[in-house]
Amino acid sequence: MNKARDFDQSVVAELRALLGERISTSAALREHHGKDESYFPYAPPDAVVFPHSTEEVRDIVDICRRHRVPMIPYGVGTSLEGHILAINGGVSIDLSQMNAVLAVHEEDLDAVVQAGVTRKQLNEYIKHTGLFFPVDPGADATLGGMAATRASGTNAVRYGTMRENVLSLKVVLADGRVIQTSRRAKKSAAGYDLTRLFVGSEGTLGIITEVTVRLYPVQEAMSAAVCAFDTIDGCTRTVIQTIQAGVPVARCDIVCDKTIDAINKYKKTRYRVAPTVFFEFHGSQASVVEQAETVQEIARENGGMDFQWATKPEERNQLWDARHNAYFACLQIRPGARAVSTDVCVPISRLAECVHETMEDVKNYIAPVPLLGHIGDGNFHLMFLVDPARPEELELAKQFNRRLVDRALAMEGTCTGEHGVGMGKQESLAKELGEAVDVMRDIKRLFDPGNLMNPGKVVPAP
Numbered sequence: 196m197n198k199a200r201d202f203d204q205s206v207v208a209e210l211r212a213l214l215g216e217r218i219s220t221s222a223a224l225r226e227h228h229g230k231d232e233s234y235f236p237y238a239p240p241d242a243v244v245f246p247h248s249t250e251e252v253r254d255i256v257d258i259c260r261r262h263r264v265p266m267i268p269y270g271v272g273t274s275l276e277g278h279i280l281a282i283n284g285g286v287s288i289d290l291s292q293m294n295a296v297l298a299v300h301e302e303d304l305d306a307v308v309q310a311g312v313t314r315k316q317l318n319e320y321i322k323h324t325g326l327f328f329p330v331d332p333g334a335d336a337t338l339g340g341m342a343a344t345r346a347s348g349t350n351a352v353r354y355g356t357m358r359e360n361v362l363s364l365k366v367v368l369a370d371g372r373v374i375q376t377s378r379r380a381k382k383s384a385a386g387y388d389l390t391r392l393f394v395g396s397e398g399t400l401g402i403i404t405e406v407t408v409r410l411y412p413v414q415e416a417m418s419a420a421v422c423a424f425d426t427i428d429g430c431t432r433t434v435i436q437t438i439q440a441g442v443p444v445a446r447c448d449i450v451c452d453k454t455i456d457a458i459n460k461y462k463k464t465r466y467r468v469a470p471t472v473f474f475e476f477h478g479s480q481a482s483v484v485e486q487a488e489t490v491q492e493i494a495r496e497n498g499g500m501d502f503q504w505a506t507k508p509e510e511r512n513q514l515w516d517a518r519h520n521a522y523f524a525c526l527q528i529r530p531g532a533r534a535v536s537t538d539v540c541v542p543i544s545r546l547a548e549c550v551h552e553t554m555e556d557v558k559n560y561i562a563p564v565p566l567l568g569h570i571g572d573g574n575f576h577l578m579f580l581v582d583p584a585r586p587e588e589l590e591l592a593k594q595f596n597r598r599l600v601d602r603a604l605a606m607e608g609t610c611t612g613e614h615g616v617g618m619g620k621q622e623s624l625a626k627e628l629g630e631a632v633d634v635m636r637d638i639k640r641l642f643d644p645g646n647l648m649n650p651g652k653v654v655p656a657p
Contacts, residue, residue, distance in 0.1 A: 206241075206242070206262050206286070207220060207242055210258060210286070213255070214244055214246070214255075217245040217246070218243070218244045220241065225240055225242070225243060226239050228243050229279075229280060229281055230272070231273065231277065231278065232536070233536075234534065234589065234592075239281060241285060244286055244289065245289050245291070247292055248293065249404040249405065252290075252367045252402055256367050256371055256402065260370070260371065260645065263645060264647065265283045265284060265286070265647050265649070265650050266288055266648055268288050268339070268398040268403070270291065270343075271291065271313070271336055271337055271340065273334040274340070275536045275619075276615050276616060276618060276620060278615060278649070282650070283651065288402060290309075290337065290339055293309040293311040294311040295308070296309075299410075304412075306321065306407070309404065309405055310338060310340075310342075310406060311337050312406075313337050314332075314335060314341070317408075327410065327411060327413050328410055330350060330351070332348035338406045339404070341357050342364060343395070344395065345357050345358055345395030346613060348569060349448055349518070349519075349569055350445060351574075352438070352446065353445045354411065356613070361390060361409075362379055362380075362381070364377075364407070366400075366402065366403055366404065367402045368401045369642060369643040374401075377389065396653070397616065398649035399643065399648050400638070400643060400648060401642065417506075419446070420474045420487065420491075422471065422491075422502050423455075423467040423471045423499070424498045425469065427451060431546050432547055433490070434472065435544070435547060436493050437489075437493055438543050438571060440489065442489050444474060445477040446475035446515075447472065447473070447570060448473040448568065449472050449566070449567065449575065450471050450473070450565075450566070451566040452468050452469050453528065453566075454525060454566060455470075457525045461523065461527055462516070462517045464517050466517075467500065472494070473518050521565070522536070526580070528563055529580040531582070531583075532580035534578050534579070535580075535589065535593070536576060536577070536579075537576065537577050539575070539603035540572065540573050540603070540609050542607055549606055549608070552602055553575075554566070560595060562579075564580075569612075577596075577599065579596075600627075601626070604626060610626070616653045618652060621654065621655060632654055635654050
């Protein structure tokens, strides 16, 4: 029997009996769920479903498992390494309608949310409590997707990534079991750390349906600043010296001159066109002033040309909105191009060296290559703007990426600080971890023997 026909008649019928109108096979919706922000060809699923509960996800998994149909969890589709592409067809499980904040424990500084809650939604929900959730990858991603990709962002230098900020998960496994990976206690020595196993698993081991996250008190004072430098080396030296001096900077992001010029044109801002660092300081009124004065002096010694301050909330929001829009701004450097985005992360002591060597390499590339990144924790990104009609440009971008990864690994860094592995960095992962990838494959085989959970991502098929 034809596989597609079998899928249409049996799987869709069972899913429709379960979900009613919350299943679609329309071409437009399938195409929407078969593309992300990566450069990979679109790969639409055969159907899209919208569950409302963990129990419905479990029932969807049972149906798909019986029919040996791949399952691809979907948040809002902002991934950069092909995480949500249905390369083997199957069912896209869109968790965006599972968007309830289930509990906020103010005294314990944590919250329990369904996987489809976005970071902005959670912060809006809890703003009256004086608490906030700090992990900020730029896009208004879902908490389930952020946990699955081990996301981080601008605040990671002070507050950490999703790895540090997820306390517990509820997960539906490939065999239909529903597990809670841990309790709400801030620490535990009870058994294997399953929470850390699923954080960063990219939907290949199970489907995250609930997330328990840490919350933090909103600080008494916050101020932000933009500082331009005469060289990119001045930016990196300033950041390294700031971190090594123990200044608890909350945010610390870098953009090169090409990126800041693109931001100015896209957002109608007027920042100096030069390598630039965005800072933010949190704490008491006195400590914020002290932090800012210390960093300003460090910056001055490294060629910092001016500080543009933003102390009012609307000014700070405008500043970080400009930074968060850098990706879309840079796309306008070459209209019609697709972005091949990559990222690496190195120990902070090797950061200046890695960035310097990378920017020397960029000089010989065929087109402008914007640089941006959360440099306070040693993580930076490049964007290669390639003409979709010229496959040789994509190959050049891939060659550059391999050189970048090799450089980071030689400096004891990692092939990805926050984008994840997905489809794009499996070869790099093998270079980085060697036989440990075989152990990952064994884990995948144990949890998902039928290779139905987001197949083709992170590790090759077991």
